[in-house]
Amino acid sequence: MTPRGVAAVGYGTTPYYKRGTSPHAERKLLLMAIDDAAAMAGIDPADIDGFVSYGADQQDGPRLTGPLGTRELRWSSLVWGGGGGGSAGAIAQAEAAILSGQAETVVVYRATAESTSGRLSSAVIQGVFGVQYRAHGIDAPAQALGLRTQRLLEADGVPASALKAVAQASYHHAGRTPHAVGRDVRLTDEAYDDARLIAEPVRLFDSSRENDAAAAIIFTSAERARDLTSTPVHLLGSAYGALGPRWGELDENHEPYAASSQAAPAHRVWKRTGLTAADVDVVQLYVNFTGPPVSALIDLGFCTADTAGEVLTFENLIAPSGSLPINTSGGDLAEGFLHGMGNAVEAVRQLRGESYNPVPDARVCLVAGGPISELSSVALFSTEPPA
Amino acid sequence: MTNERDEVHPFEGRVDSPYWDGLGAGELRIQRCQRCERWSWPADWRCPACGGYEFRWERVEPVGRVYSWIRSHLPFVAAYADLVPYVNVLVELPQAGNARIMGLLTGDEDGIRIGAPLTGEFRPASPRTADLPVLTWSIDARAAA
Ligand SMILES: [Zn+2]
Numbered sequence: 036m037t038p039r040g041v042a043a044v045g046y047g048t049t050p051y052y053k054r055g056t057s058p059h060a061e062r063k064l065l066l067m068a069i070d071d072a073a074a075m076a077g078i079d080p081a082d083i084d085g086f087v088s089y090g091a092d093q094q095d096g097p098r099l100t101g102p103l104g105t106r107e108l109r110w111s112s113l114v115w116g117g118g119g120g121g122s123a124g125a126i127a128q129a130e131a132a133i134l135s136g137q138a139e140t141v142v143v144y145r146a147t148a149e150s151t152s153g154r155l156s157s158a159v160i161q162g163v164f165g166v167q168y169r170a171h172g173i174d175a176p177a178q179a180l181g182l183r184t185q186r187l188l189e190a191d192g193v194p195a196s197a198l199k200a201v202a203q204a205s206y207h208h209a210g211r212t213p214h215a216v217g218r219d220v221r222l223t224d225e226a227y228d229d230a231r232l233i234a235e236p237v238r239l240f241d242s243s244r245e246n247d248a249a250a251a252i253i254f255t256s257a258e259r260a261r262d263l264t265s266t267p268v269h270l271l272g273s274a275y276g277a278l279g280p281r282w283g284e285l286d287e288n289h290e291p292y293a294a295s296s297q298a299a300p301a302h303r304v305w306k307r308t309g310l311t312a313a314d315v316d317v318v319q320l321y322v323n324f325t326g327p328p329v330s331a332l333i334d335l336g337f338c339t340a341d342t343a344g345e346v347l348t349f350e351n352l353i354a355p356s357g358s359l360p361i362n363t364s365g366g367d368l369a370e371g372f373l374h375g376m377g378n379a380v381e382a383v384r385q386l387r388g389e390s391y392n393p394v395p396d397a398r399v400c401l402v403a404g405g406p407i408s409e410l411s412s413v414a415l416f417s418t419e420p421p422a
Numbered sequence: 423m424t425n426e427r428d429e430v431h432p433f434e435g436r437v438d439s440p441y442w443d444g445l446g447a448g449e450l451r452i453q454r455c456q457r458c459e460r461w462s463w464p465a466d467w468r469c470p471a472c473g474g475y476e477f478r479w480e481r482v483e484p485v486g487r488v489y490s491w492i493r494s495h496l497p498f499v500a501a502y503a504d505l506v507p508y509v510n511v512l513v514e515l516p517q518a519g520n521a522r523i524m525g526l527l528t529g530d531e532d533g534i535r536i537g538a539p540l541t542g543e544f545r546p547a548s549p550r551t552a553d554l555p556v557l558t559w560s561i562d563a564r565a566a567a
Contacts, residue, residue, distance in 0.1 A: 165429070167438070167464065170551045171524045172494065172502035173510055181492040182512050189490075189536045232507075235493035286464040287512050288522050292490075 040257030040420050041130045042267035043383045044078075047071025048250040051216050051371025054149050057247035061151035064249035065094050066102055069142055072251045077263050078140065083253065085110030085141030087128045089121030090374050094146050110138035114275065116284075117410030119321055120296065122375030123402050124275030124412035129254045139255060145376035146249035167286045176323060177242055179287070181234035183407050184326030187293040188236060191340040193333075195236070197347035198325035199227050201361065202240045202368060204352035205322060209365025212391040216246060217369030241325040243372040250376040252383060257420055266387045269420045272307040274300035275404070275412035284409050295327055295405040297334035300413040305336075308415055309422070312336040315415075316397040317360045317385055319378035322367040323406045331405035332359075335413070354392040363392040378402050382416050438465040440479040445555035448544045451479040452518040461519025482518045484542030484557055489514040489522050491534055501550040511559050513540055529560040538562075 047068040049059075057064060073080040081104040086096030096111025110132040114121030122145070129141040164174050173179065187193050206222035209215035220226075222240055230239035260267035277283070278299035281290035305311055312335055320328035329347060332338055337359060338346035346359065354360040364370040364381040371377055382400040384390050398419060404412035430436045444451030453462040455469040456476035468475055490512045497503035509527040511534075514520050525542070527534065542557040 166552055166554060168524060169499060170554045170556050171510055171526050172499045172505070172508060173524060175496075175498040177496075178492055178494060178498055178510070181494075182490045182510070185492060186490040186536065232493070232495045234495065234498070235507075237492075280470060286522075287490075287524065288463055 036258075037136060038134055038256035038258060041133045041254055041270040042257045042260035043252050043254055043270065043416070044260045044263050044267060045072040045074070045076030046250070046252045046380045046383050047073075047075065048377070048380055049248050050214060051246040051248045051373070053216075054245050054247055057148040057150060059148065061146050061148035061249070062094055062098065062102075064148055064247070065144060065146035065251065066099070068146070068249040068251040069099070069103065069144065072142065072253045076253045078253070080104070081106050083140050083142050084108060085129065085132045085138030087112050087125045087132070087141060087143045088145055089114035089125040090118045090145075092145060094144070110141060114410075114412075117408045119323060119374040119406045120404050120408035120411040121275060122321065122404035122412060123273060123379065123414040124404060124410070126254070126270065126379060126402070126414040127273035127275050127412060130270055130273050133254060133256055139259070141254045142251050143254065143379070144249065144251040145373050147245065147373065148247040150247075165286070175234070177234040177237050180324045180326060180407060181237045182287060183293050184324065185236050187326050187330060191293055193329055193340050194344040197329050197343045198241055199224075200347050200349045200352055201320075201322060201325045201328050202227060203349045205362045205366045205368040206240075207349070207353050208363050208392045209369030212364050212370060215365040215370040217365055220369065237324055237326070240368070243323050243367045246371040246373060248371055248373045250373055250380050252379055268383045268386045269417045271310070271399070271415040271417050271421050272304045273412070273414040274303040274307075275410060276300055277410050282409060289409075293330055293407075295330035295334045295407050296409070296411040297331045297403060297405040297413060300411060301335045304413045304415050310399065310415065315399050315401045317354070317363060317394045317400045319363070319366065319382050319400065319402045320361050321375045321378060321404050321406045322362065323372075325368075327405060327407045328361070328403070330407060331403045334405070335401070335403065354390075354394045360392070360394050363390050363394065375404050375406070379414065382414070386416055386418050437467055441465060442554055444479065444481070445544060445557060446547070449481050450484045450542065450557065451481055452515065452521055453477050454480045461521055463518070463521035463523075480518070482515060484544070485517075485562070486513040486515045486540050486542070486559075488512070488534065488536050488538045488540060490536060491527070501552075509534060511540060513542075513559055523557070525557050525559045527560065528558045530563070533561045533563070
């Protein structure tokens with residue numbers, strides 16, 4: 036029987052350790068996260084037959100089959116290119132594997148421990164920026180994203196208050212999330228405004244910091260999910276890519292320059308599901324820095340550059356009262372940064388009713404893998420199967 | 423963003439090698455399609471407009487305008503640590519199909535804003551610049567006035 040839908044049946048995460056301080060090796064972290072996800076799903080880890088990650092993750096499927104005792108490996112893939120932009124793209128690959136019948140039980144995951152793999156951002160950005168950047172003193176995502184954010188603010192007219200609201204909403208949610216790395220930070224206006232500049236216009240609290248951690252989500256067919264759990268989280272649709280002809284690795288020559296590259300996958304997901312931004316109850320955004328999620332919300336249709344200032348306020352962005360709650364675990368900024376994997380976990384957690392910042396009656400949650408990279412991705416989850 | 427796939431050995435094998443040769447000779451050269459005249463930047467092997475593989479390198483004036491800018495407060499590149507905080511500009515070249523190239527801003531930073539006119543200055547290769555000749559940029563106060 037060909038599956039007609041895909042659902043998440045379990046997730047697992049390790050603690051978010053300060054970078055370089057994981058007590059466990061990277062693969063061990065990942066195996067423990069997969070074990071937790073399998074336990075929640077009520078399945079034997081050996082029955083996982085598909086493995087998907089993104090952004091140059093080093094833990095490929097065949098490396099995991101030994102310690103997991105995998106009975107049959109049927110799918111192993113990596114989203115090629117785009118770094119964290121592939122975070123929801125990995126979900127799209129799992130969906131493709133399951134709907135096509137290639138695999139039945141697919142784990143989507145991300146793992147990083149600096150002691151094992153070196154700083155994973157180095158892997159994500161393939162070590163270094165090219166000499167067209169480095170010869171001029173540019174060799175960090177904060178700088179490239181700073182250039183794009185400056186343009187968003189100064190040329191597109193997005194007010195800096197929108198960036199601050201994203202940061203404050205993230206830390207607010209982290210404050211109620213026991214495992215969040217930023218749970219003790221009270222990000223007042225003064226604390227945000229007075230924080231040191233990293234790469235102007237990017238300030239300290241606009242910037243994520245990588246953690247050592249692993250996270251995994253197990254997907255299977257919606258039909259099988261119903262037998263496994265009373266709270267399957269249905270994948271309504273997912274997509275990844277970019278809209279040409281001016282997207283790619285273009286050394287800051289891409290167009291539109293300050294866009295998140297969410298427009299292409301978003302368009303496909305909206306078309307496929309028949310939904311729009313107005314149908315979404317809660318959003319988990321990719322926040323490597325606070326500029327990209329604002330671009331993503333514009334590309335996804337939640338606001339425009341002109342309305343960003345009035346829509347993206349702290350009050351609107353927080354659960355339970357806001358109209359557009361984002362990053363309800365604290366997200367990449369304040370829960371912990373695992374190149375976006377935590378966002379998909381929080382989407383599943385939220386729709387299972389397990390978030391520490393529950394959104395009342397939340398039925399639809401969007402996950403955006405949109406860090407303004409050459410490729411980005413969208414996944415749309417629901418408590419209900421597709422209509 | 424470029425990455426280590428951008429690293430080609432020997433350096434002369436890079437698709438943008440003539441760009442660096444030009445800077446060494448005191449000329450700003452931008453790639454242009456031989457067949458359809460499209461400005462091609464960043465340099466590449468194939469023209470997406472006409473499918474051509476034949477390019478020439480055309481000399482353009484080292485002037486432009488600020489497309490975007492940042493001021494770095496951390497020593498992201500060790501060789502630039504003594505300049506922190508320093509301003510980088512993403513320079514738009516209207517005379518080359520609005521190609522955008524990166525550079526360091528020198529001199530007065532007061533007029534830094536998107537659209538500000540810039541004049542480039544050729545600098546020889548140095549350890550700071552990854553042993554490559556570069557253009558640095560200053561705000562053209564007369565044009566800005
Ligand atoms: Zn051509």
